[in-house]
Amino acid sequence: MSTDQSTATVTDGFVPVIDLSARGSSTGRAAIAEAIGQALRNSGFFIIVGHQISPELIDRMFSVTNSFFKLPEEEKDLVASRPGVSGYRRAGGTLARSLDQKTPPDLCETYAAHVTGELSDEERLKLGDQWASWTHRNVWPKNPAGFQQAWREYMAAMSELAADLMRLFALALELEEDFFDDKFDHHGSSVAVNYYPPQLQPPLPGQLRRGPHTDFGSLTILYQEDDRGGLQVLQGEDNWRDIAAIPGSFVVNIGDLMALWTGGRWVSTMHRVINPPHGDTTSRLTIPFFYLPNHDASIEPMRPFTDSSAVERFDTVTVSDWVSRKVQKIFS
Template identity: 30%
Template sequence: MVAAHAVDGTLEVPVVDLTAWYDGTPAQRAEVARAVDRACRETGFMQVTGHRVPEAAALGLASAIDDFFAQDMADKKAVRPADPAVNRGYSPPRAERLSHSLGIASPEDLFEAFNIGSQVGDHPETVRTLLSADDHPDNLWPVESEVPNFRARVQSWFTEARKLSHVLTDVFALALDLPEGYFEERTDRSIDVLRMNNYRLPAGEVVADPRQMGMGAHTDYGIVTVLWADSVPGLQILGSDGGWHDVQPLPGALLVNLGDALARWTNERWLSTMHRVLPPTDATGALVRRRSAAFFHDGNADTLVEPLPACVAASDPPEPKYAPVTIGEHLRQKLAGSRGLALNPNAGREVARIGEE
């Protein structure tokens, strides 16, 4: 299995222009699919341009992140879920350990976050009986008068990122020679989550452990992640040389990376690349602020993920690398690690990439 490549210390993150996917001929769309296939084989990360996500939505998202995290800690904690297993609302600094999703013990991560996601009530009544509130819990929102227009700005980005995710899965189907619409029936009730991250410790706190990360090493869990990030360094991808390499998005581009579900489906033809976020610092070593927002398009809870026969046949040796698992069960295993802080025993193939047991 390969990983991201670095040349002269700089990580090569392929840039894929989606313009021809929207407006091109079948031959041009096929070339986009081939470019995505190359990126997914070699890196598992790509930068997409021509994505048709309005700049106004990105500006609204950034301002919403600024407004929410500028609140006092007490106000932010007012929208913290009573049970950390509920992947909604506010998560304060040092509350999570992303490396636990790989089964790796680590200090607490330094980021704080606010999550929203798909809810049972978002779906037509004919579909709701198929959904569990455990997978699609109600969102928690700050008081409108405290953070005016926050909900509208965040939901605008959520909608745009979801549309882009469905476009990307259509590209994936063509790239993998699957029937058109293959992923549609596996994502029409998708567990989708938008996580807004803020990397800055509360006043007076310091990093006590040099092993502490802004966000610990992990792979993403579902099908595909659409990431907006500001220009502050911090995000790193594990390279094929075993080293960590900085990644920053080009102006106007969005970072896209694959999750474990696609690595499993493709029998590791495609990668769910290991990544982490360093505590962002300035030239003096002082912690500085960094913002990002990850939209996780994870698939239907009852979708069974097992290696595709064609991908198994093309593997060396030609055998499945993963046992079948539903999206819902896989997510519960991962979240029990990152949020529940129980070491996940089911991530052996992922953790082997960084030489940990």
């Protein structure tokens, strides 16, 4: 795997593997929460196994989504994102812009759907009028068959898993387990799949499949293909670490909003998706689920900021203000 800076595969616990199998018992939850807290203080990333998400659902979600991206452009454009609608984008924006970095556009197509995109027009009007994707309705392709059903089932399964991870987060922070519940009771979460097309010509200088960025919500649950590499997380100033895909696992990381919420005690870490080695013209597909609090939730750091905290500091910020500002930078 060729990169412009030093790399190493994560093998020493920087991004630990955490088994959720024992989360049904109080002692198991306590041990899992302790492991999660350590990971989020250290790298902001961990890998979960034993999550009980159906392998059949994951396979079906991957299959229909991959088939969609292989359709002709004119057919994908029938469900293109546009004002008030979430769907397909030929270009996935430039994620580095969310951190005010100037790079060429990411080499990525996307398709996004939101939990709130299934609400009625009247219900979505209650979600505010900011430049925010959670106010959009979802638009679904007719092909391949089963696409809409698989996506709805996957969003529901991810929402349930993410809600329990937030309860484990609360335990890790020595809070009541239901501390976060009322901040997510009408959450604006989304599945925003990344499709990285075959690279048939050299990328521009500094152009990657996904440029260096931090996520900006509370947590992300990512599925990546077992036999495709590319995801890297930054350790220190210039040590990019490969995160290999473990069969049956998900990669979990927190975003800037969660780091703010903890007063910088937990870290939102820079990551990127690098280009394949020269001559490798395979495509790659990843399925991230972004768990986002209610649009009108007011986020206040639960503890004073640490002196070493690198997060953007606010006394209080609403989720809608925070996210809409970040998203506008990406697609400006």
